[in-house]
Amino acid sequence: MSSTQQKALYLDSPCGEFVIKTKEIQKPEPGEVLVKIVATALNPADWKVPKFNPPFIEYYPFLLGADSAGVIEELGEGVTGFAKGDRVIHEADWHDRFASFQQYTVVSAEHLAKLPDNLSFEQAASIPLGLATAAIGLYADCDRPEGVKKLRPPPWEAGGEGVYKGKAVLVLGGTSSVGKNAIQLLKLSGFSKIIATASLRNTDMLKSLGATDVIDRNADLVSEAKNILSGDSLDLIYDAVGTKEVQSQALEILQPGGQLIAAALIHVDTTAHVDKHFITLFAGFRLPQNWALGKSLHSKLYDLLASGAIKPNAIEVLPNGLASVVAGLKRIENNEVNGRKLIIRPGETP
Ligand SMILES: NC(=O)c1ccc[n+]([C@@H]2O[C@H](COP(=O)([O-])OP(=O)(O)OC[C@H]3O[C@@H](n4cnc5c(N)ncnc54)[C@H](OP(=O)(O)O)[C@@H]3O)[C@@H](O)[C@H]2O)c1
Structure with a gap:
């Protein structure tokens, strides 16, 4: 794998299998930020999509994963208030550029917050979608x-x-x-x-x-x-x-x-x-009807997290990065995960 490439976990077809593939690392467009994902979470929707094939998914292979905590790798043109290396948190979105079942993701700087020191990346990854x-x-x-x-x-x-x-x-x-x-x-x-x-x-x-x-x-x-x-x-x-x-x-x-x-x-x-x-509701801040709320929330998210007004979930970290997603989702589907989030570190993918 070259330095411009990353691993990603694709859902290969409707009601199909998850497959780890290599893909190019995205470039941030103006106003966007490229984040190297340190931790992401598994959510119920990540097993429901492969099982029920919802009609709004119009193409395959498809990328899921909706939580991201990581480090800024690159700033798109015009982004201010953030710097390369900042610890950050944000909701990811089901899309080749924006999803979190991959090692790098892109997000609008308006929907990004710095991560306070009281939270680890793994704890932070338990928060965004919920x-x-x-x-x-x-x-x-x-x-x-x-x-x-x-x-x-x-x-x-x-x-x-x-x-x-x-x-x-x-x-x-x-x-x-x-x-x-x-x-x-x-x-x-x-x-x-x-x-x-x-x-x-x-x-x-x-x-x-x-x-x-x-x-x-x-x-x-x-x-x-x-x-x-x-x-x-x-x-x-x-x-x-x-x-x-x-x-x-x-x-x-x-x-x-x-x-x-x-x-x-x-x-x-x-x-x-x-x-x-x-x-x-559909919990995506990228949707036009939710965009302004996402911008407003992220402008105050650092304070909400630092003060403890919003606390992380209890977590269980799985080994082997993206390679553990399928087994983890099966446990969620079987109601074997109560009161905590399953977390993976995409960088640990073998
Ligand atoms: N619309 C959207 O965009 C969107 C986004 C995210 C999630 N969702 C949906 O929202 C739901 C919750 O997602 P989540 O990730 O928050 O779930 P989760 O963290 O996996 O929820 C697990 C918990 O649900 C509780 N639970 C299950 N059945 C219950 C019942 N009959 N009465 C009371 N509590 C019950 C259990 O609590 P106890 O341990 O106390 O029993 C369990 O610990 C899912 O259906 C998910 O698909 C929708």
């Missing part, structure tokens, strides 16, 4: 139906901190990466009751992030939540689980006019709930 999914669901335009309000302003912007004091919110799947980030953002937004569903062994961890109450994921959600709400109205649910059973129960306690933000798919018949709003 944080983006929570932030976009709560604060971006997404595909919100007419008249349905996003939360404004986000808590990292002027006037955003604490504005939802007195309000209640339910996070389904609090232990998930998305759920933990949602809890931390909702805490910054000031919600007074942040109720999460989870396995009870995770109660202390979720309370340390900002959950006020944790309901056993196997308990009767409706009666437990009503008990905790004790008459308060519930008009916001963030769903990081995405099953019909959980969504059906949650809708019983959502007020008319309330919104259910779904990180995963909606499985209920929405026409049976015309008085409630369903928000779906």
Whole structure:
């Protein structure tokens, strides 16, 4: 492999195999930065794409991987505020130039943040996609139906901190990466009751992030939540689980006019709930409707991470870089990875 080349893990065909190949290292265009990826994370979508072949993937071979923590290798024309060698963090995107299942990736400087010293690259790689999914669901335009309000302003912007004091919110799947980030953002937004569903062994961890109450994921959600709400109205649910059973129960306690933000798919018949709003999202900051939010978030991300307002996931680092992705994804698909992110270092690929 020459010095202008790198290794990348391609999905070779629809519902096909992952294959490690050699490819040219990308050149950053004006406004972009080339990052040498030190660590990236495995996410549920990385096994769902090969299994379900979603229609928005229009060409193969295809590159996945959505988290990146690394070191700046090269600055594109016009980039200021960053230097070669800076430790950085950013969301990666499924695309030959922008994905993170490769050794180098490119990102817009507007969607890049320096990494504070309190986080290792491996810890940092556990954050971007979960944080983006929570932030976009709560604060971006997404595909919100007419008249349905996003939360404004986000808590990292002027006037955003604490504005939802007195309000209640339910996070389904609090232990998930998305759920933990949602809890931390909702805490910054000031919600007074942040109720999460989870396995009870995770109660202390979720309370340390900002959950006020944790309901056993196997308990009767409706009666437990009503008990905790004790008459308060519930008009916001963030769903990081995405099953019909959980969504059906949650809708019983959502007020008319309330919104259910779904990180995963909606499985209920929405026409049976015309008085409630369903928000779906695609957590890419490169999408036009999410770009400005991504720029705003990254301008404050260093501070959020350095202060501990946003904390990393627990992590498990796998050996052999990209060569461990397939086995790691199988463990995620089999529900064998709970409460932590699997991390690889692409530079260790044999
Ligand atoms: N729309 C998008 O662009 C986008 C982006 C990222 C992720 N997603 C989706 O969002 C979902 C979450 O992703 P993730 O990466 O955050 O997942 P994850 O970290 O892999 O979540 C694992 C956790 O989910 C919890 N869980 C599973 N079933 C549960 C249930 N019935 N009730 C409560 N908790 C449950 C478990 O918590 P306990 O250990 O406490 O049991 C487990 O630890 C996935 O469906 C993913 O595909 C969508």
